[in-house]
Amino acid sequence: xxxxxxxxxxxxxxVVIATRNRASILSGALLALSQQxxxxxxxxxxxxxxxxxxxxxxxxxxxxxxxxxxxxxxDPRPGQIVGWHCGLAVAQGDILAFMDxxxxxxxxxxxxxxxxxxDPAVGLATGPIVPLFETPPxxxxxxxxxxxxxxxxxxxxxGSIDLGxxxxxxxxxFVWGSNFLVRKRALLEARGFHPGxxxxxxxxxxxxxxxxxxxxxxxxGWRSVYxxxxxxxxxxxxxxxxxxxxxxxxxxxxxxxxxxxxRNLAEHYPxxxxxxxxxxGIEIMPPERIAEIGRGYLTRTPNLPDDIRAAFExxxxxxxxxxxxxxxxxxxxxxxxxxxxxxDLDACYSHPALRPGQA
Numbered sequence: 076x077x078x079x080x081x082x083x084x085x086x087x088x089x090v091v092i093a094t095r096n097r098a099s100i101l102s103g104a105l106l107a108l109s110q111q112x113x114x115x116x117x118x119x120x121x122x123x124x125x126x127x128x129x130x131x132x133x134x135x136x137x138x139x140x141x142x143x144x145x146x147x148x149x150d151p152r153p154g155q156i157v158g159w160h161c162g163l164a165v166a167q168g169d170i171l172a173f174m175d176x177x178x179x180x181x182x183x184x185x186x187x188x189x190x191x192x193x194d195p196a197v198g199l200a201t202g203p204i205v206p207l208f209e210t211p212p213x214x215x216x217x218x219x220x221x222x223x224x225x226x227x228x229x230x231x232x233x234g235s236i237d238l239g240x241x242x243x244x245x246x247x248x249f250v251w252g253s254n255f256l257v258r259k260r261a262l263l264e265a266r267g268f269h270p271g272x273x274x275x276x277x278x279x280x281x282x283x284x285x286x287x288x289x290x291x292x293x294x295x296g297w298r299s300v301y302x303x304x305x306x307x308x309x310x311x312x313x314x315x316x317x318x319x320x321x322x323x324x325x326x327x328x329x330x331x332x333x334x335x336x337x338r339n340l341a342e343h344y345p346x347x348x349x350x351x352x353x354x355x356g357i358e359i360m361p362p363e364r365i366a367e368i369g370r371g372y373l374t375r376t377p378n379l380p381d382d383i384r385a386a387f388e389x390x391x392x393x394x395x396x397x398x399x400x401x402x403x404x405x406x407x408x409x410x411x412x413x414x415x416x417x418x419d420l421d422a423c424y425s426h427p428a429l430r431p432g433q434a
Contacts, residue, residue, distance in 0.1 A: 086170065086192070088168045088171075089118070089167060089172070091123060091163070092122050092158075092175070093176070094125070094127065095124065095125040095126060098131045101122070101131060103177070103179055104174065104179065105138040107179040107180050107181075108180060109138060112186055113189070116143055117185075119145075119146070119167055119168055120144060121148060121162045122135050122145070122147045123148050123149075123150070123157070123161045124147060125150065125153060126153070131147075148161055148165060152429065153277055154270060154273050155252070155271035155272040155273070156270045156284070156420075160267055160268065169258065170188060170258060170259065172185075172254075173285070174253060174307065177253075177309060178254065178309050179309075181308070184307060187202060187302050188256050190304070190305075191300055191302040194300075196297065197297065197299075197300050198260075198292045198295070198298060199298070200256040200257070200301070200302055201255065201305065203238070204234055204237075204251065204253055204306075204309050205308050206309055209310065209313050215377075216316075217374075218373055219373060221374065225243070226238065232324060234253050236249055236251070238301050240303050242300060243301050248286055250289045251286070252271060252284065253309050254307050255288075256305065257292065261297045262288060265292045266291070266418060267417060268417065269283050269287040270284060270417065271284030278330065278394075279330060280428075281330050281334070282334045325387055325391050328369040328391050328394065329391040329397070329398065330394040332360075332368050332391070332394075333394070333399050333402065334412055336356050337352055337353075337399075337402055337409075338412065340355050353403045366391070366392060368392065368394075368395060369387055407425065408426060410426075
């Protein structure tokens with residue numbers, strides 16, 4: 076399904092949703108978009124499908140009846156960055172809203188997104204992200220809820236942010252993929268995203284995704300703002316409250332820490348081999364620093380169950396060392412990590428493991 080679009084005027088909005096085999100969850104996002112205060116005829120929805128084999132096309136066909144500017148694009152290559160960059164390539168609005176398929180925008184959201192960019196100096200924005208728990212969160216949840224300087228709270232684990240009722244300028248580090256609002260021109264100037272989420276068997280290919288893009292955007296001089304009216308709910312399934320999920324998340328923090336370290340070292344030592352960069356990294360990241368990966372997302376004196384505490388103490392190092400080994404021993408993986416940008420997906424997806432159907 077690929078409908079011709081009519082959204083192209085200045086100030087227009089394109090919503091990009093990357094998804095794979097989550098048709099029932101995607102339907103909730105499309106339903107919320109169809110119920111916006113802003114007429115659906117005034118914004119575009121791009122569903123970027125990373126190789127679904129479920130009812131995703133049927134869901135999109137159904138919602139196209141109430142979302143007249145909905146289009147489905149398909150690319151089976153794995154990874155969130157495929158959906159992000161395929162969506163970026165076809166989106167016709169000059170304001171882009173990247174959201175996950177488990178996000179539920181409030182009715183005022185679409186208009187508030189447009190309002191956030193009324194100032195031409197704004198290149199990046201977000202709004203409240205409120206967890207919508209499928210089951211009540213465990214008591215240890217409060218150990219991941221951190222105060223925000225200037226008022227409000229945030230949690231990296233739950234992907235939540237609530238900075239109160241007033242608009243404000245914020246750091247780009249708090250603009251996340253579940254409610255990542257950006258001026259298209261600013262995102263293209265920043266050369267798009269770095270790798271984000273990956274399937275479990277390709278987890279080592281993850282990077283600092285949306286946060287990297289946001290930081291480059293503000294480094295280019297654009298404002299980053301918080302609009303309290305651009306609010307979304309983020310579905311938290313029961314599985315998000317498990318030791319396995321905490322372990323996966325902290326392991327990912329270890330991978331990203333190594334990813335950033337290798338890119339930084341390569342910038343300073345452009346002639347060094349991957350093995351030499353890893354050896355230099357050992358000097359910068361001693362074991363005690365590696366053991367701290369992820370701990371910055373906890374309250375100062377966390378009161379955690381033993382199994383959750385163990386995940387925080389060991390999983391970051393597991394991810395870090397896995398990434399380091401792959402970078403040192405796999406030349407194609409090192410090239411993936413050190414790419415200047417990932418806009419050209421055909422050039423990026425040269426590693427054999429990234430071809431659909433490969434391990």
